[in-house]
Amino acid sequence: MTDIPAPAPAAEFWEARYRDSHRVWSGRPNELLVEEADGLAPGTALDLGCGEGADAVWLASRGWRVTGVDVSATALERAAGHAAEAGVGDRVAWERHELGPSFPAGSFDLVSAHYLQSPVELDLPTVLRAAARAVAPGGTLLLVLHAGWPSWQTEPPFDAVFPTLDGVLGELALPEGEWSVETRRTARRPSVSPDGVEGFREDHVWRLRRA
Numbered sequence: 001m002t003d004i005p006a007p008a009p010a011a012e013f014w015e016a017r018y019r020d021s022h023r024v025w026s027g028r029p030n031e032l033l034v035e036e037a038d039g040l041a042p043g044t045a046l047d048l049g050c051g052e053g054a055d056a057v058w059l060a061s062r063g064w065r066v067t068g069v070d071v072s073a074t075a076l077e078r079a080a081g082h083a084a085e086a087g088v089g090d091r092v093a094w095e096r097h098e099l100g101p102s103f104p105a106g107s108f109d110l111v112s113a114h115y116l117q118s119p120v121e122l123d124l125p126t127v128l129r130a131a132a133r134a135v136a137p138g139g140t141l142l143l144v145l146h147a148g149w150p151s152w153q154t155e156p157p158f159d160a161v162f163p164t165l166d167g168v169l170g171e172l173a174l175p176e177g178e179w180s181v182e183t184r185r186t187a188r189r190p191s192v193s194p195d196g197v198e199g200f201r202e203d204h205v206w207r208l209r210r211a
Contacts, residue, residue, distance in 0.1 A: 129171070
């Protein structure tokens with residue numbers, strides 16, 4: 001595992017988040033990744049903000065060679081354990097980066113970034129443009145971002161500006177004629193509050209193909 005030191009405050013925030021919980025996420029791959037990537041031919045994949053590794057493990061189990069990236073060393077340790085338990089440890093490499101200040105090297109047939117939204121500082125447009133540059137010719141960029149708070153969230157825990165479908169495409173500043181948009185949609189999924197209140201949350205989805 002390549003270990004690139006990541007400066008505070010993002011590294012400290014996310015490391016504490018993972019260290020203070022036995023498990024943060026469900027261990028299942030994101031549904032929108034499964035929907036959008038299931039039909040793609042396996043190659044090399046970059047999973048940005050991989051957390052505890054569920055998406056990377058799912059891709060590896062389907063033949064991809066994956067580089068999983070996160071800012072938290074604890075998350076990456078759990079991800080490596082998940083991959084080993086699933087029998088795909090040899091198909092995934094793990095790198096620690098604070099995206100923005102650093103970014104993994106190389107080009108990939110699939111670059112996937114799900115929910116790169118943070119209560120601590122993150123230059124998301126810069127990270128997304130770097131993600132696009134990392135897509136190999138003929139490859140795919142898959143982005144998923146929350147479109148707003150859950151329907152049951154009456155008091156947002158922090159101030160946030162949520163993206164729009166057109167806004168993110170504009171911020172990517174993709175060279176004209178070099179990319180085609182294969183998916184541009186808003187997906188709604190069930191969401192239940194910690195107190196058991198049922199509702200929904202909407203996510204924006206972009207899948208783009210590089211010529």
